[in-house]
Amino acid sequence: MAFEDQRTTVYKVDPAHPESETLPTLRTEELLLNMGPQHPSTHGVLKVILELEGERLVKSTPVLGFLHRGVEKLAEDGTYHQFIPHTDRLDYVCAMYNNFAYCRAVEKLMNITVPDRAEYLRTIVAEVQRIIGHQFWLGTQALDIGAMTVFFYCFRDREILLDWFDELCGARLTTSWYRIGGVERDFTASLLDKLKQFLDYFPPKIDEYVVFLEKNRIWVARTKGVAVISAEDAVSFGLSGPTLRGSGVDYDLRKAEPYSAYPKCEFSVPLGKNGDTYDRYWIRVQELYESVKIIRQCLEQMQDGPIMADVPSVTMPPKERVFTNLESMIQHFKLFSQGFNAPPGEIYCGTEAHKGELGFYIVSTGGGKPYRLKIRAPSFIHMGAFDYMSRGYMIADAITLFGTYDIVMGECDR
Amino acid sequence: MSLQQLASQIQDTFSTGVVKVVEWRGELAVTVTRDRLHEVAQYLHDDPAMDFDYIVHVSSVDWPDDDERFEVVYEFYSIKKRQRIRLKTRAPESDCIVDSLTDLWKGADFMEREVYDMMGIRFRNHPDLRRILMPDDYTEGYPLRKDFPLRGKGWRDTFEFLDETAR
Numbered sequence: 325m326a327f328e329d330q331r332t333t334v335y336k337v338d339p340a341h342p343e344s345e346t347l348p349t350l351r352t353e354e355l356l357l358n359m360g361p362q363h364p365s366t367h368g369v370l371k372v373i374l375e376l377e378g379e380r381l382v383k384s385t386p387v388l389g390f391l392h393r394g395v396e397k398l399a400e401d402g403t404y405h406q407f408i409p410h411t412d413r414l415d416y417v418c419a420m421y422n423n424f425a426y427c428r429a430v431e432k433l434m435n436i437t438v439p440d441r442a443e444y445l446r447t448i449v450a451e452v453q454r455i456i457g458h459q460f461w462l463g464t465q466a467l468d469i470g471a472m473t474v475f476f477y478c479f480r481d482r483e484i485l486l487d488w489f490d491e492l493c494g495a496r497l498t499t500s501w502y503r504i505g506g507v508e509r510d511f512t513a514s515l516l517d518k519l520k521q522f523l524d525y526f527p528p529k530i531d532e533y534v535v536f537l538e539k540n541r542i543w544v545a546r547t548k549g550v551a552v553i554s555a556e557d558a559v560s561f562g563l564s565g566p567t568l569r570g571s572g573v574d575y576d577l578r579k580a581e582p583y584s585a586y587p588k589c590e591f592s593v594p595l596g597k598n599g600d601t602y603d604r605y606w607i608r609v610q611e612l613y614e615s616v617k618i619i620r621q622c623l624e625q626m627q628d629g630p631i632m633a634d635v636p637s638v639t640m641p642p643k644e645r646v647f648t649n650l651e652s653m654i655q656h657f658k659l660f661s662q663g664f665n666a667p668p669g670e671i672y673c674g675t676e677a678h679k680g681e682l683g684f685y686i687v688s689t690g691g692g693k694p695y696r697l698k699i700r701a702p703s704f705i706h707m708g709a710f711d712y713m714s715r716g717y718m719i720a721d722a723i724t725l726f727g728t729y730d731i732v733m734g735e736c737d738r
Numbered sequence: 739m740s741l742q743q744l745a746s747q748i749q750d751t752f753s754t755g756v757v758k759v760v761e762w763r764g765e766l767a768v769t770v771t772r773d774r775l776h777e778v779a780q781y782l783h784d785d786p787a788m789d790f791d792y793i794v795h796v797s798s799v800d801w802p803d804d805d806e807r808f809e810v811v812y813e814f815y816s817i818k819k820r821q822r823i824r825l826k827t828r829a830p831e832s833d834c835i836v837d838s839l840t841d842l843w844k845g846a847d848f849m850e851r852e853v854y855d856m857m858g859i860r861f862r863n864h865p866d867l868r869r870i871l872m873p874d875d876y877t878e879g880y881p882l883r884k885d886f887p888l889r890g891k892g893w894r895d896t897f898e899f900l901d902e903t904a905r
Binding site for chain 2 (some may be wrong): 388389392397400401432435461556558559560561562563573574580581601608610630659669670671672681683687695696698700703705706707708709712738
């Protein structure tokens with residue numbers, strides 16, 4: 325890393341107060357401060373070089389890449405199926421949605437239609453993941469601002485859902501439950517029971533979180549009118565998800581380009597007015613209620629049926645058949661050694677994850693491996709607006725800014 | 739506006755700049771020559787019939803066997819018209835520089851920096867073209883190029899071999 329720019333402290337006269345030149349005691353000083361990469365509020369290994377005038381931010385330069393693992397390069401070396409576990413490690417808080425976005429992109433490339441039941445299962449799990457993501461966000465954002473109780477309440481309820489994931493696929497965080505063409509396994513009766521219980525238990529708990537925060541003067545003072553971004557700027561920066569909708573832009577891929585079981589469910593997309601941190605918080609809380617609504621409707625509408633598309637050249641055979649049936653075993657072996665043959669072409673497929681638009685751009689030249697795979701990570705694109713949104717605010721507001729993007733460095737640095 | 743209409747309107751407006759129009763899987767990809775890139779992008783951004791105000795991503799593809807080796811890919815979306823378009827251009831290795839679109843979409847700043855970092859394509863008039871994911875002082879090339887080795891540069895092979903069975 326280049327250290328020169330951090331060593332030099334810039335001493336200069338404040339142009340607004342030229343008289344300070346004659347009074348050496350009044351000289352102003354622009355200070356460079358490194359926040360991170362080990363600061364607990366930067367949500368991982370993120371460093372931001374802050375240029376300060378007193379306690380006000382003049383300019384902030386994000387330094388990314390501490391968690392860069394070359395995932396896009398790794399994708400070029402493996403088959404399409406092999407990349408699914410890598411997507412877990414992008415946004416490691418919400419692995420299910422990454423699996424979902426990736427599988428959808430490959431299905432678009434292969435032109436596969438997923439059976440109805442699988443679509444409902446996918447939507448339910450994706451919304452459960454959205455609840456987990458927003459709980460995690462709310463807890464840590466509140467903790468950053470100093471409200472510790474909310475953190476414990478959120479994580480208590482998040483734990484129930486993580487245990488539910490554990491029962492569903494054997495992992496709490498790195499799930500890899502989605503498959504190209506469907507899902508890995510169906511819900512059991514016990515899972516359905518637990519989910520229904522949770523849906524009755526959860527909405528009063530959201531009210532509880534809200535009471536803790538909205539009646540809290542510190543929370544309101546530190547979020548209202550902080551980090552304001554106008555609708556035009558938010559669109560120009562390519563922000564997405566609650567960060568974009570906080571400025572009142574009606575752009576939600578679940579509505580704009582309906583996919584999976586979302587077109588069959590009724591739900592609303594909450595929009596903010598002021599584009600400040602408080603509006604973005606409000607949207608996420610409203611989305612918790614909407615997610616509960618979507619899951620309820622999916623559970624009601626879901627019918628029995630296959631959970632995997634019937635495209636033997638692409639989708640994996642069921643595990644039981646692999647061990648008992650010769651053809652299935654050959655198929656399994658071929659899929660895992662060579663992969664399936666993708667048509668040459670390129671696609672982009674965006675999915676509305678809880679942070680924003682998570683997209684995969686895949687270029688195929690035929691064969692079993694992607695020629696190029698680009699991940700459109702919302703956290704990375706949100707960091708592009710960091711400098712613009714932080715100017716003029718206090719150092720302490722920089723902390724709320726990391727939080728309001730809901731940034732996860734695994735996804736930002738890839 | 740359907741994709742065919744959109745494609746023909748762009749082709750009519752830029753009779754010389756458009757190299758190739760591909761429609762596949764419900765997506766439209768327009769390849770333009772490098773010198774017209776900014777002009778076409780400006781048209782897509784400003785013209786009320788187009789109104790592509792949202793930048794989705796900037797990407798790059800390396801085609802080592804082609805004359806114009808590098809491909810820069812822009813993806814835009816129109817929030818009002820609910821439409822997507824992909825704009826592509828090619829640059830040869832000897833002169834891999836294309837016009838920056840940061841003056842049209844502010845978000846292009848970080849996205850173009852990533853393309854520069856990963857593929858080594860430079861952007862003219864970019865305000866702050868530095869590496870973003872790799873370290874600032876990294877001099878071993880650009881990781882996503884196809885000639886960058888996938889499994890390291892071989893220095894691991896020089897490690898001393900420890901014979902575990904000899905114990």
